[in-house]
Amino acid sequence: MLRNTKRETLVALILVAPFVAIYGLAFIYPTVQMFLLSFTDAPLIGQGEYVGVENYTRLPDDRRFQTALWNTGYFVVLSVIPGTLVAMAIALAVDRLKGRLQSLVLALFFLPYILPVSVVYLIWDWTLNFQFGIAMHLFDALGIQRVPIFKSTAWFMPAVALVTVWWTCGFSILLFLAGLRAIPAEIYEAAALDNAGRWTTFRRVTWPLIWPITALVLTIQLILQLKIFDQVYLFSTGGRPNDNLVLVYYIFQRAFQSDQGGRAAAIAVVLFAVVVIVSVFNFQLVRMSRGRAQ
Amino acid sequence: MNAVSRLGAAAMAALVAAGPAAAQETVVWWDFLSGGDGVRMKQLIEDFNAAHEGQIAIDATTLEWGTPFYSKVQTSAAVGEAPDIMTYHASRIPLAVQQGVLQPITEADWQAMGLSASDYDPATLEAVTVDGQVYAVPFDTHPIVLYYNKDILAEAGLLTEDGLPMGLDSREGFTATLQALKDHGVQFPMASVTADGNFMFRTIYSLMGQQDGELMTDGEFLAGDNAEKLQNALSVLAEWTEAGLQSTYTDYPATVALFTSGEAAMMINGVWEVPTMMDAQAAGTLFEWGAVELPVIFDHPSTYADSHSFAIPANQGVEMSPEKRAAVLEVIGWMARNSLFWATAGHIPAYGPVTQSEEYKAMQPNATYSSLTANMIFDPKTPLAGVAGPIFDVMSTYFVPTLNGEMDPAEAVEEIRAELNDM
Numbered sequence: 001m002l003r004n005t006k007r008e009t010l011v012a013l014i015l016v017a018p019f020v021a022i023y024g025l026a027f028i029y030p031t032v033q034m035f036l037l038s039f040t041d042a043p044l045i046g047q048g049e050y051v052g053v054e055n056y057t058r059l060p061d062d063r064r065f066q067t068a069l070w071n072t073g074y075f076v077v078l079s080v081i082p083g084t085l086v087a088m089a090i091a092l093a094v095d096r097l098k099g100r101l102q103s104l105v106l107a108l109f110f111l112p113y114i115l116p117v118s119v120v121y122l123i124w125d126w127t128l129n130f131q132f133g134i135a136m137h138l139f140d141a142l143g144i145q146r147v148p149i150f151k152s153t154a155w156f157m158p159a160v161a162l163v164t165v166w167w168t169c170g171f172s173i174l175l176f177l178a179g180l181r182a183i184p185a186e187i188y189e190a191a192a193l194d195n196a197g198r199w200t201t202f203r204r205v206t207w208p209l210i211w212p213i214t215a216l217v218l219t220i221q222l223i224l225q226l227k228i229f230d231q232v233y234l235f236s237t238g239g240r241p242n243d244n245l246v247l248v249y250y251i252f253q254r255a256f257q258s259d260q261g262g263r264a265a266a267i268a269v270v271l272f273a274v275v276v277i278v279s280v281f282n283f284q285l286v287r288m289s290r291g292r293a294q
Numbered sequence: 295m296n297a298v299s300r301l302g303a304a305a306m307a308a309l310v311a312a313g314p315a316a317a318q319e320t321v322v323w324w325d326f327l328s329g330g331d332g333v334r335m336k337q338l339i340e341d342f343n344a345a346h347e348g349q350i351a352i353d354a355t356t357l358e359w360g361t362p363f364y365s366k367v368q369t370s371a372a373v374g375e376a377p378d379i380m381t382y383h384a385s386r387i388p389l390a391v392q393q394g395v396l397q398p399i400t401e402a403d404w405q406a407m408g409l410s411a412s413d414y415d416p417a418t419l420e421a422v423t424v425d426g427q428v429y430a431v432p433f434d435t436h437p438i439v440l441y442y443n444k445d446i447l448a449e450a451g452l453l454t455e456d457g458l459p460m461g462l463d464s465r466e467g468f469t470a471t472l473q474a475l476k477d478h479g480v481q482f483p484m485a486s487v488t489a490d491g492n493f494m495f496r497t498i499y500s501l502m503g504q505q506d507g508e509l510m511t512d513g514e515f516l517a518g519d520n521a522e523k524l525q526n527a528l529s530v531l532a533e534w535t536e537a538g539l540q541s542t543y544t545d546y547p548a549t550v551a552l553f554t555s556g557e558a559a560m561m562i563n564g565v566w567e568v569p570t571m572m573d574a575q576a577a578g579t580l581f582e583w584g585a586v587e588l589p590v591i592f593d594h595p596s597t598y599a600d601s602h603s604f605a606i607p608a609n610q611g612v613e614m615s616p617e618k619r620a621a622v623l624e625v626i627g628w629m630a631r632n633s634l635f636w637a638t639a640g641h642i643p644a645y646g647p648v649t650q651s652e653e654y655k656a657m658q659p660n661a662t663y664s665s666l667t668a669n670m671i672f673d674p675k676t677p678l679a680g681v682a683g684p685i686f687d688v689m690s691t692y693f694v695p696t697l698n699g700e701m702d703p704a705e706a707v708e709e710i711r712a713e714l715n716d717m
Contacts, residue, residue: 148489238492241691256361258678
């Protein structure tokens, strides 16, 4: 039977059209608008005058922008690699368990992931609150000076990173577990026959074979943590917001508190560029190191 | 029902009797009152609906306080989906006018409401006015006051004959009272919301007002000696922290808990905590307490206040019918005349005839602290001001370290000035 390629193309186009339409409407169009908005002095709602690149040129001298950029980078460093390593370690441990016990332990580790961020905030506030937090009573019992964790700039980012790792590593654990289960048991048997110890087995078998998953988790985490907002916003409300700014928080401040849509858009464009550059860089790095690992 | 509201009801009845029978108007209402005052507002709305059966019905929704509320108002007004009436903080009105989300209140509106601008305290009315035009009708003012534990103060011999704390008239006197409480073995003479700089803005701005300080002069922040006045205000509080006279790194709920549990002898907080104390006392779980105007730390009494007001949104592309507008104005007028009940939420009703009534003067502790209405100061008139606004965030960032002994007041003032003028 002869294939009617013209007809097939038409059908394909019709099938793809709904997605393209929604993608265009919900993603491409707003993105283009955001770029255009960043060259105006528009408020949050409505039109603005064209102001050229002024919204961008003032960023390098903007103290809050500097703080936000620095904090975002700092947070990524504190959360991405540690979070990935913790998830991998937990996955390795859970993988050794069998049957119901494994399901139970896995469920326990996954539990925080299903909590909404507001609940996560409340749990940790109850734990670390300076006056009434449970941890502070522990500090008192041990004779350690109480620490105002979310009110001091030195402790804030590390603490939020810890909370974030606690909250989100359940999902990474699942990915790692899937990866670990995909490694054929024969390879481990062969390694055992060769008298390989645990560490050697991990370094020579598990690590290289699980690398694609590790790279995936790293990339997901990286993009996710660059866009950090909720936790920082919740933990710093009323405290020292402008010392704890991250990029998305600064966009929020400019757009929703100061009613400066144009300036907010310019920061959003910068964040967009940062995410693109870092992701590409990360991808290349992962590809290179993967070549070496094999 | 008091005399004022009876009069209002009679006027409304006459009005309705005179006009032809019309269909019932539904007034869509948004507010952000979710605490103890939210309960009281729902009661008022119910009473209104009962009194206007078949004529006007309020369809009320309570939304999240702060930025979420004001963002929603702005976006919904832009597409013609805003409510018919909403509560609004007076401090946010300059920004709202810039955004074009409010309809002005005209002379005819005042008449339709059966209210007069002269029934309001000039400072409160000024707070809802931009460029000579009134944009909202004040419903209350909600200042901060000094709460005190009468039992502890009496035990330490620090109550005057009138049952007020000693030393309310000077910095030395008040610090001495705090010190005496400390010496008496009270762990926290003063509970302060030191972990929340947003909140402390109210106290610190009051202390600036006591020196006639201004946050904003002709568009410039902390001009002239105003920086010094801010520094003075911060120094007092930093000094209390250093001497161990107030709680450190305490957030809002913890502050209230320290006071109500008796661990702290005094607390500076909003009048909206009055119902909390009332309810606890009624349940028999609270000590004898009082609330009074802030102590005079500097030259003269002054207290920061904001005002909950009623505003009519400017819906883009939607014309409000005269019948709807009349119904909205009736709501505002009725609420003002019946605001005595609102005083049980601690707030000071803005409508003069209510606060001048005998019923109000008999209410305690409201009558004790209502003297402060003569000394109220409001936020500077700028789109940057207001609850949950950018000024709050800048202040908070530097107040928290200063009030907890991490930063020198002088350094904080330098940073605040730089950042405010940077906005």
